[in-house]
Amino acid sequence: MNQLQGGFPLVSALLLWPLVVAAVLLPVKRMRWVRRVALAGALVELATSTWIFLRVASAPGPGFQFRERIPWIDAIGASVHVGVDGLSAPFLPLTALLTVIAVIQTRTLVAHRQKAYLVAILTLSAASAGIFTALDLVLFFVFWELMLVPTFMLIKVWGTGAERSHAATKYVLAMLSGSVALLAALVLLAVNHARQEGALTFDYLELLGTPLPSGLGTVVFFLMVFAFSLKAPLFPLHSWLPPVLQNGPVGAAMLLGGLKVGAYAFLRMIVPLLPGPFVQWRWLIATLAVAAILYGGLAALVQPDLRRLIALAGVSHVGVALLGLSTGTEEGISGALFLLISMGFTSAGLLLLAGFIHQRLGVTDVGALGGLAARAPALTAFALFLGFAEAALPGTSGFPGEFLALLGAFRAYGVPALAAVAVVVLAAGYILVWLQRAFYGPVRDPVVGRMLDLGRRESLIALAVALPILTLGLAPSLLLDAAGPAVAGLVDRLAGVVVASP
Amino acid sequence: MIATLPLLIPLAGAALVVALREHPRARDAAAVAAAVTTAVVVALMIPGAMDGERPEVTLAPFLPDAPILLRVDPLGLLLLLTATLLWPLTAIYAGAYFPTDAATRGRFHAFVALTLASTAGVAFAGNLVTLYLFYEMMTFATYPLVVLSRGEEAMAGGRRYLTYQLGTGIALFLPAVILTYVETGSFEFTPGGLFGPGDTGILPVAIFVLFLFGIAKAALVPVHLWLPAAMAAPVPVSALLHAVAVVNVGVFALFRVLLEVFGPASVVALRLDLVTIIVASTTVLVASLIALQLDKLKPILAYSTIGQLSYMLLGVALVNDAGMTGGMFHLVGHSVSKITLFFAVGAIAATTGATSWRELTGLAQRMPHLVIILGIGAASIVGLPPTAGFVTKYLLFVGAVEARAWLPVVVLAASTVLAATYYLRLVRTPLTAGDGAGGSSRPIPPAMLIPMGITAAVTVLLGIVPGPLLTLVRAAVP
Numbered sequence: 001m002n003q004l005q006g007g008f009p010l011v012s013a014l015l016l017w018p019l020v021v022a023a024v025l026l027p028v029k030r031m032r033w034v035r036r037v038a039l040a041g042a043l044v045e046l047a048t049s050t051w052i053f054l055r056v057a058s059a060p061g062p063g064f065q066f067r068e069r070i071p072w073i074d075a076i077g078a079s080v081h082v083g084v085d086g087l088s089a090p091f092l093p094l095t096a097l098l099t100v101i102a103v104i105q106t107r108t109l110v111a112h113r114q115k116a117y118l119v120a121i122l123t124l125s126a127a128s129a130g131i132f133t134a135l136d137l138v139l140f141f142v143f144w145e146l147m148l149v150p151t152f153m154l155i156k157v158w159g160t161g162a163e164r165s166h167a168a169t170k171y172v173l174a175m176l177s178g179s180v181a182l183l184a185a186l187v188l189l190a191v192n193h194a195r196q197e198g199a200l201t202f203d204y205l206e207l208l209g210t211p212l213p214s215g216l217g218t219v220v221f222f223l224m225v226f227a228f229s230l231k232a233p234l235f236p237l238h239s240w241l242p243p244v245l246q247n248g249p250v251g252a253a254m255l256l257g258g259l260k261v262g263a264y265a266f267l268r269m270i271v272p273l274l275p276g277p278f279v280q281w282r283w284l285i286a287t288l289a290v291a292a293i294l295y296g297g298l299a300a301l302v303q304p305d306l307r308r309l310i311a312l313a314g315v316s317h318v319g320v321a322l323l324g325l326s327t328g329t330e331e332g333i334s335g336a337l338f339l340l341i342s343m344g345f346t347s348a349g350l351l352l353l354a355g356f357i358h359q360r361l362g363v364t365d366v367g368a369l370g371g372l373a374a375r376a377p378a379l380t381a382f383a384l385f386l387g388f389a390e391a392a393l394p395g396t397s398g399f400p401g402e403f404l405a406l407l408g409a410f411r412a413y414g415v416p417a418l419a420a421v422a423v424v425v426l427a428a429g430y431i432l433v434w435l436q437r438a439f440y441g442p443v444r445d446p447v448v449g450r451m452l453d454l455g456r457r458e459s460l461i462a463l464a465v466a467l468p469i470l471t472l473g474l475a476p477s478l479l480l481d482a483a484g485p486a487v488a489g490l491v492d493r494l495a496g497v498v499v500a501s502p
Numbered sequence: 503m504i505a506t507l508p509l510l511i512p513l514a515g516a517a518l519v520v521a522l523r524e525h526p527r528a529r530d531a532a533a534v535a536a537a538v539t540t541a542v543v544v545a546l547m548i549p550g551a552m553d554g555e556r557p558e559v560t561l562a563p564f565l566p567d568a569p570i571l572l573r574v575d576p577l578g579l580l581l582l583l584t585a586t587l588l589w590p591l592t593a594i595y596a597g598a599y600f601p602t603d604a605a606t607r608g609r610f611h612a613f614v615a616l617t618l619a620s621t622a623g624v625a626f627a628g629n630l631v632t633l634y635l636f637y638e639m640m641t642f643a644t645y646p647l648v649v650l651s652r653g654e655e656a657m658a659g660g661r662r663y664l665t666y667q668l669g670t671g672i673a674l675f676l677p678a679v680i681l682t683y684v685e686t687g688s689f690e691f692t693p694g695g696l697f698g699p700g701d702t703g704i705l706p707v708a709i710f711v712l713f714l715f716g717i718a719k720a721a722l723v724p725v726h727l728w729l730p731a732a733m734a735a736p737v738p739v740s741a742l743l744h745a746v747a748v749v750n751v752g753v754f755a756l757f758r759v760l761l762e763v764f765g766p767a768s769v770v771a772l773r774l775d776l777v778t779i780i781v782a783s784t785t786v787l788v789a790s791l792i793a794l795q796l797d798k799l800k801p802i803l804a805y806s807t808i809g810q811l812s813y814m815l816l817g818v819a820l821v822n823d824a825g826m827t828g829g830m831f832h833l834v835g836h837s838v839s840k841i842t843l844f845f846a847v848g849a850i851a852a853t854t855g856a857t858s859w860r861e862l863t864g865l866a867q868r869m870p871h872l873v874i875i876l877g878i879g880a881a882s883i884v885g886l887p888p889t890a891g892f893v894t895k896y897l898l899f900v901g902a903v904e905a906r907a908w909l910p911v912v913v914l915a916a917s918t919v920l921a922a923t924y925y926l927r928l929v930r931t932p933l934t935a936g937d938g939a940g941g942s943s944r945p946i947p948p949a950m951l952i953p954m955g956i957t958a959a960v961t962v963l964l965g966i967v968p969g970p971l972l973t974l975v976r977a978a979v980p
Binding site: 403418 | 562563564565566634635638639642657661664668669672673676677680681683684705
């Protein structure tokens with residue numbers, strides 16, 4: 001195991017920083033300075049997290065780096081224990097970039113109470129980063145719950161859709177029911193440890209070494225699958241996502257739709273902590289994944305609203321990622337990870353696109369759109385590029401992930417995995433059909449005639465999203481090499497199970 | 503690094519074309535210069551490749567077991583040589599075809615250069631993933647060309663083009679690539695093939711069928727429909743699709759699959775030869791019968807292409823020397839013949855307005871040289887001596903008889919009769935009296951006449967002196 005790294009507690013600082021910036025914002029009066037401070041803070045976060053990722057990528061190893069452990073609640077064996085490895089490191093710059101964009105967009109997209117909005121966004125960002133880096137289950141749970149309040153406020157107060165209250169409530173109810181299950185699962189793990197070793201602990205690394213009786217393991221497994229599927233979201237627990245993305249403000253939607261926290265938790269928690277039940281029940285994950293792929297793809301095909309379409313496409317793609325993950329193969333797992341990161345950029349990019357269109361025309365429904373291309377060539381180029389990435393065309397970041405996930409699926413399941421190929425075709429279908437109708441179809445609404453193209457600031461934001469998509473598409477080894485040892489570690493853990501079971 | 507040059511020069515050419523968009527003359531010159539340079543570089547690679555050199559370069563690690571790998575070999579050079587020799591002629595011809603519209607010309611030059619770069623990537627691809635990447639890149643490089651005129655018909659055709667190309671690529675070609683890896687543990691093209699005697703049963707055959715229809719650029723029935731859909735494109739684009747690059751890339755990819763993924767031994771053992779022959783024969787007959795009923799010149803040529811591509815596949819699927827030589831030779835022979843026909847048809851439309859064969863009456867009196875050129879192209883496609891097409895047809899017959907494959911023999915004979923019927927109209931109608939599409943005819947600009955004169959001459963030259971080309975082809979035959 002890695003030694004504790006001395007010196008500056010970089011990851012803790014990374015988690016605290018957005019909250020510090022949020023606190024600094026509170027006394028500032030001039031709105032312009034509020035936005036500037038928030039942006040500066042978010043950029044510092046982006047630079048730091050990018051640096052952390054590059055450090056991990058330059059010396060990838062099976063263990064955790066930048067590990068810090070501060071005593072917290074000794075009585076129950078909880079501590080502030082954080083660190084990053086090849087699985088979590090890429091999510092940090094992604095989170096930070098989406099935060100930067102959400103902050104920049106505040107000026108033009110948020111009509112009222114901008115300061116409170118920024119505080120909520122920064123809190124959400126800190127909570128997400130916390131989930132990615134927590135190595136203590138209590139800490140993980142705290143961050144998991146910390147997402148709830150800012151998200152609720154963001155949707156309810158700053159939502160752009162008519163049904164924002166309903167969407168916010170739906171989100172909270174879904175998350176709360178998941179939380180109960182998650183908490184129960186975590187406590188069961190700690191109690192099991194206490195029974196075997198004599199003391200409670202919520203420490204991730206210690207729990208990795210604690211043997212789990214198979215009956216208990218199965219219970220914990222199902223509790224976690226329920227909680228994480230809700231968050232991912234995995235079919236059939238996905239129904240909160242489309243209204244949230246449709247009614248939420250763009251910034252929040254980008255963070256919620258782009259950061260696949262729930263799917264990450266499958267990778268971080270279920271596979272390493274519960275290898276036995278995972279191997280036993282992975283067919284269930286695979287079945288749900290295929291159902292998600294087909295349901296999401298088919299529903300997306302007939303969805304006229306871009307933001308709901310993005311949500312359904314996300315459901316479908318999370319299905320592909322979990323199908324890859326369920327194989328327990330190196331290709332499948334690294335494909336899943338790659339997809340989650342890629343999806344972060346493309347989903348966020350598409351939501352950004354939806355934001356641009358909504359801001360100009362007040363709608364994101366294809367029935368009211370058409371002929372945008374003639375008025376807005378730069379926006380069109382951005383849209384097409386994102387469409388290609390969403391359809392997983394080679395050259396974009398969508399391709400390597402989907403390719404590897406499908407390769408893993410073929411390896412593990414053989415020809416039935418062909419069903420998964422359907423998604424790729426559907427993906428190409430639904431997104432390209434929508435773009436074609438909105439951008440090239442006949443002009444249905446005279447308001448399109450007043451459509452403005454992307455301004456300089458907006459073009460820069462679009463580039464900031466497009467560049468990582470292109471980079472990862474052309475040089476996927478950047479991410480694959482960084483994650484390689486960590487993925488190999490997971491596969492080894494699973495291999496141990498297979499050998500041990502009769 | 504030499505393997506990257508045919509990829510980089512067209513890319514640089516495309517960049518130059520964009521950079522010089524304010525100066526149409528310099529830009530057009532840059533396009534032709536890039537084309538000529540690439541052709542020279544490719545030609546210079548041939549002697550080394552004939553001596554058995556296989557320079558290779560890994561461009562990027564990309565995916566595990568699937569780096570982006572370029573490797574020069576005679577088969578790749580055959581494809582690329584055809585493309586790069588015809589590219590400068592097409593560029594010159596396009597200058598005369600879009601005389602006034604500088605912007606269209608600029609877009610044409612830029613995207614053709616990108617298409618050529620992807621052709622180089624396909625030609626030298628050392629593994630299936632690299633091939634797939636550049637194959638799809640070509641789809642995107644050619645789409646803007648298909649919709650070049652931006653008219654409603656062009657947009658509809660472009661949509662169909664993209665749907666077919668992407669749909670088959672993702673739904674069939676990509677799974678075939680993945681399944682090949684799952685079955686054999688490798689993506690890399692290997693002389694003799696990846697599949698061995700141990701691979702039996704239905705799965706390898708299924709994988710092959712996925713390749714066959716997934717590589718829609720080879721236009722086998724029923725995935726041929728993108729080709730007529732792209733017919734609204736201007737003639738220089740048709741030349742690119744039908745002769746310079748696109749369909750050749752499809753057939754070439756299937757050559758690679760037959761010879762270096764499955765390998766001659768597995769092709770015979772798994773009866774893939776029979777599968778190919780049945781599909782290709784059906785395609786030949788269907789395409790010929792459709793062409794027979796058409797009036798418009800460009801669609802006739804399009805369906806003729808569909809049939810001719812299957813000739814090439816028939817030849818290689820015979821997996822004997824004569825058959826494979828004939829199939830590969832036809833890749834070049836068909837290209838120069840078909841581009842001659844497209845150039846001629848384009849010139850006729852541009853100068854007289856005639857677009858169907860019924861409107862060609864009296865043409866021989868006004869433009870005898872054009873009719874001669876048309877006749878040379880037609881003779882070659884039908885397979886008459888002394889043209890390139892005759893050499894192909896001879897080799898294919900020999901190959902089919904040697905293989906005792908009677909179906910191809912019958913199909914070849916039948917399709918020759920059909921092709922002769924519809925091409926004879928093209929050549930005979932101009933000889934009859936009349937004034938065709940109205941009689942207004944301005945002279946053909948030299949920038950059109952010279953390229954088609956050259957391709958017509960090469961068509962005849964290959965028929966009389968096929969030796970040098972056959973040497974290169976034989977080096978590509980396993």
